[in-house]
Amino acid sequence: MQVVLLTHDHDRTGFDCGVLELNRFLKATARQHNDKGISRTFVLIDEQNPKVILGFFTLTICEVDIKAVPVAYVKKYPPQHGLPAVRLTRLAVSVKERGKRYGEALLGEAVHRTATIAEQAGLLGLFVDAKDDAAKRFYEKYGFVSTDGRPQRLFLPVETFLQL
Numbered sequence: 212m213q214v215v216l217l218t219h220d221h222d223r224t225g226f227d228c229g230v231l232e233l234n235r236f237l238k239a240t241a242r243q244h245n246d247k248g249i250s251r252t253f254v255l256i257d258e259q260n261p262k263v264i265l266g267f268f269t270l271t272i273c274e275v276d277i278k279a280v281p282v283a284y285v286k287k288y289p290p291q292h293g294l295p296a297v298r299l300t301r302l303a304v305s306v307k308e309r310g311k312r313y314g315e316a317l318l319g320e321a322v323h324r325t326a327t328i329a330e331q332a333g334l335l336g337l338f339v340d341a342k343d344d345a346a347k348r349f350y351e352k353y354g355f356v357s358t359d360g361r362p363q364r365l366f367l368p369v370e371t372f373l374q375l
């Protein structure tokens with residue numbers, strides 16, 4: 212298994228994660244955004260069948276308001292707007308491939324890539340908007356915490372993943 216940048220070679224139309232909006236993003240937008248540098252989408256593939264997308268995730272750089280940071284982590288930061296972070300905007304596994312720990316592997320890779328950005332440029336952590344309670348439970352398993360006032364917005368502090 213390998214995680215690589217999404218390119219023309221991957222069969223985007225054959226991918227179905229069961230969530231229309233995520234399928235559409237992968238088919239219509241993800242590669243354009245890669246080309247334009249708006250975000251980066253990476254796909255999980257099997258080297259034996261490298262065109263088939265087993266799952267994907269998308270990362271983008273963002274700025275967060277100090278109010279977006281959970282209260283337990285606020286104190287160490289200056290009270291200013293526009294603090295740097297990374298947002299995991301999408302994560303999905305093909306419906307045919309669920310339960311094989313591919314979601315965990317993709318999340319691990321997203322965190323690993325965020326750690327590299329943290330080391331090189333500095334940031335607060337990784338944010339994600341869980342699309343429902345099940346997705347929220349999935350992220351909480353891996354140390355994400357709810358942000359104040361927006362329980363579906365989750366945060367993985369940089370100190371948590373740099374320790375891993």
Ligand SMILES: CC(C)(COP(=O)(O)OP(=O)(O)OC[C@H]1O[C@@H](n2cnc3c(N)ncnc32)[C@H](O)[C@@H]1OP(=O)(O)O)[C@@H](O)C(=O)NCCC(=O)NCCS
Nearest residue numbers: 302303304309310311312313314315341342345346348349
């Ligand atoms: C969420 C998702 C990525 C999980 O992928 P997966 O490959 O099936 O999950 P894994 O096999 O890696 O599961 C790892 C662990 O998470 C748990 N898990 C998986 N999906 C879960 C869900 N929807 N809710 C809660 N826990 C979940 C598994 O039970 C497993 O737990 P365990 O360590 O106790 O055995 C997948 O269900 C998916 O693509 N869902 C649709 C899109 C989505 O909801 N994306 C989240 C972005 S908001």
